[in-house]
Amino acid sequence: MIVLILLLLAITAADEYVSYKDYKVYHVKPSTKEHLRVLKSLKNNTNIDFWTPLYNTSIEPVNIMAAPKFQDQFVKILEQQNISYEITVDDVEEVIIEERKELYNAPPRQSGHITFDRYYNYSEIQAYLYELADKKPNLVSLEDYGRSYEKRKLTLVHIPPENDERKPVIFIDAGMHAREWISPAQVLYIIYMLVQEPNNEWIQNIDFIIIPLINPDGYEYTHTTDRMWRKTRSKGKRCYGVDPNRNFDYQWSGLGSEPYECGNVYAGKRPFSEPETLYLSKVIMRYSKRIKLYLSFHSAAACFLYPWSHIPALPKNHRELYGVASKAAMAILNATGTKYTVGTSYNVLGPAAGSSSDWVYAVARVKLAYVVELPEGHDNIFVIFPEDILGVVKETCEGIKVFFKYIKRKYVSEKTKEPIVFGNSIKYASSTTKQVPQNIFVILFNVILWKTQPRTNPIISMVSVRDL
Numbered sequence: 001m002i003v004l005i006l007l008l009l010a011i012t013a014a015d016e017y018v019s020y021k022d023y024k025v026y027h028v029k030p031s032t033k034e035h036l037r038v039l040k041s042l043k044n045n046t047n048i049d050f051w052t053p054l055y056n057t058s059i060e061p062v063n064i065m066a067a068p069k070f071q072d073q074f075v076k077i078l079e080q081q082n083i084s085y086e087i088t089v090d091d092v093e094e095v096i097i098e099e100r101k102e103l104y105n106a107p108p109r110q111s112g113h114i115t116f117d118r119y120y121n122y123s124e125i126q127a128y129l130y131e132l133a134d135k136k137p138n139l140v141s142l143e144d145y146g147r148s149y150e151k152r153k154l155t156l157v158h159i160p161p162e163n164d165e166r167k168p169v170i171f172i173d174a175g176m177h178a179r180e181w182i183s184p185a186q187v188l189y190i191i192y193m194l195v196q197e198p199n200n201e202w203i204q205n206i207d208f209i210i211i212p213l214i215n216p217d218g219y220e221y222t223h224t225t226d227r228m229w230r231k232t233r234s235k236g237k238r239c240y241g242v243d244p245n246r247n248f249d250y251q252w253s254g255l256g257s258e259p260y261e262c263g264n265v266y267a268g269k270r271p272f273s274e275p276e277t278l279y280l281s282k283v284i285m286r287y288s289k290r291i292k293l294y295l296s297f298h299s300a301a302a303c304f305l306y307p308w309s310h311i312p313a314l315p316k317n318h319r320e321l322y323g324v325a326s327k328a329a330m331a332i333l334n335a336t337g338t339k340y341t342v343g344t345s346y347n348v349l350g351p352a353a354g355s356s357s358d359w360v361y362a363v364a365r366v367k368l369a370y371v372v373e374l375p376e377g378h379d380n381i382f383v384i385f386p387e388d389i390l391g392v393v394k395e396t397c398e399g400i401k402v403f404f405k406y407i408k409r410k411y412v413s414e415k416t417k418e419p420i421v422f423g424n425s426i427k428y429a430s431s432t433t434k435q436v437p438q439n440i441f442v443i444l445f446n447v448i449l450w451k452t453q454p455r456t457n458p459i460i461s462m463v464s465v466r467d468l
């Protein structure tokens with residue numbers, strides 16, 4: 001405890017520690033469209049922070065953190081509108097201190113190993129990745145693909161190390177929003193899962209490119225100074241940081257982003273103003289022809305979301321996008337009972353123009369591009385406590401394996417285990433080469449997928465009709 005106090009004091013002195021003393025969290029239960037409208041009108045209020053995103057059309061409970069100076073007014077608004085609520089966290093700072101205590105009391109990480117009972121800071125994650133590449137050079141290689149605004153190395157993981165031009169690529173990233181600590185933990189667990197079995201079927205057939213921490217400056221800042229920081233750390237005129245998930249060069253600065261640099265969803269001065277998003281876009285473009293699946297991990301809304309983020313319209317292959325994700329959601333539901341919602345970003349959570357998944361889909365032309373929103377912690381708390389990390393990351397992998405299986409089935413020949421040659425036609429990797437229009441297989445598979453959906457799918461029932 002003394003060590004913790006000393007550390008907190010040191011942090012306070014060095015970086016002007018941001019305290020959330022007396023900030024409260026309200027579990028708010030809207031029950032009408034008018035309630036939704038009222039809550040939406042508070043979205044850009046800087047005294048309010050939505051811990052769980054507000055659903056766009058579906059009326060779901062939402063957790064909102066309110067600053068002490070706004071609490072009376074906030075409660076008045078809720079009561080005037082007859083919106084029911086309960087206070088679930090009386091003092092957010094106490095939750096943060098509790099979480100930090102667990103971090104500082106955890107035993108130090110052993111070289112080459114990682115555990116999922118604590119969160120690691122940037123240098124610990126980097127050290128683990130370098131040790132892993134040294135220890136398992138036949139499975140893992142690293143690439144520093146750029147530098148962050150504060151000059152931290154941006155590192156990606158290749159599994160396996162060889163770059164086989166014939167194999168499909170699955171591209172995974174995490175840590176775009178600094179405070180969503182469970183997302184880098186999730187991706188580190190996926191790396192751990194892939195390297196545990198040296199001859200596993202995934203690595204044989206698929207090249208994985210994985211970035212555990214897209215926004216290391218913001219992530220580090222949440223560890224040292226402000227636990228609830230979301231953006232990058234670039235210096236503006238009045239405020240710091242840009243929302244990296246509004247900074248991509250597709251429909252940039254549209255609905256769901258802000259032009260004000262102090263806002264939490266600030267789109268930036270221009271598209272790709274942030275080195276973190278610019279370097280990420282370059283890596284994605286380098287592999288774009290081979291990337292068949294893009295998964296970007298966030299929290300805490302328990303959703304699989306796909307384009308579009310800027311308009312309510314559905315993308316061309318929405319049936320495929322919906323079909324695969326709803327199977328993944330079913331796998332998680334069957335494993336642990338956790339419910340995931342499936343649908344387009346706009347229709348489920350509302351507009352978010354300039355997001356990475358829209359850019360990956362529209363510009364890099366990756367036809368399966370998703371945001372995976374991991375769930376929140378117990379008691380409607382945004383923070384997932386260290387003792388719950390392992391349960392969450394394992395549970396999510398039940399769904400992630402469904403995506404991996406789909407990519408293997410669609411892009412790798414079952415008969416020969418040889419990757420299919422890409423292009424406008426499919427070539428069987430056997431002695432007889434047949435030209436088959438790719439669409440036939442896609443259509444057939446989707447028909448099977450659609451027919452096998454249970455009629456009373458609880459996940460489907462949560463999604464707006466437009467998504468179907």
Ligand SMILES: [Zn+2]
Pocket residue numbers: 176177180297298299
């Ligand atoms: Zn996020």
